Amino acid sequence: MAKQPKTELFHCGCEVTDDMTDEASTSLIWKLLNVSHNGKGHLNHMTGDEEECDYSVPIVDEFGDPVLDDQDQPTFESMSDMYTRDADDCRVSGESGPLAAMLMCDGEVPPVETESCGTFVPPVE
Numbered sequence: 001m002a003k004q005p006k007t008e009l010f011h012c013g014c015e016v017t018d019d020m021t022d023e024a025s026t027s028l029i030w031k032l033l034n035v036s037h038n039g040k041g042h043l044n045h046m047t048g049d050e051e052e053c054d055y056s057v058p059i060v061d062e063f064g065d066p067v068l069d070d071q072d073q074p075t076f077e078s079m080s081d082m083y084t085r086d087a088d089d090c091r092v093s094g095e096s097g098p099l100a101a102m103l104m105c106d107g108e109v110p111p112v113e114t115e116s117c118g119t120f121v122p123p124v125e
Contacts (some may be wrong), residue, residue, distance in 0.1 A: 005037050006034045006035065009094070010105055011030070011042060012051075012118060013051070014028060016054075020056045028051055030111040032092070049085045050083065054080045057077055085118050090105035090106070090110075092104075
């Protein structure tokens with residue numbers, strides 16, 4: 001069976017570091033991906049869209065000790081940060097399939113893997 005053709009693209013996506021610790025943090029960064037030509041969802045990743053990055057932090061008591069569940073395992077609180085995309089996902093290669101409609105990455109200033117591609121949206125209090 002022949003392998004499905006792939007499209008190489010820069011995807012602006014969530015990066016979570018130190019998940020499940022009190023140092024957990026998020027960012028929206030460029031990731032270089034090889035995806036199926038049928039990965040049409042990337043056509044919907046547009047400048048100005050909001051992206052929610054989920055992570056978890058440990059729940060602690062008033063003394064800073066972890067709160068344990070009934071099986072003596074640490075418990076965690078789900079959190080999320082919101083970002084606004086600064087750019088569309090863009091195509092590096094791949095000339096066929098639905099992703100051929102995706103814009104090519106700018107030749108003069110292409111995205112750089114792991115650099116920021118979004119703006120943090122502070123929570124409304």
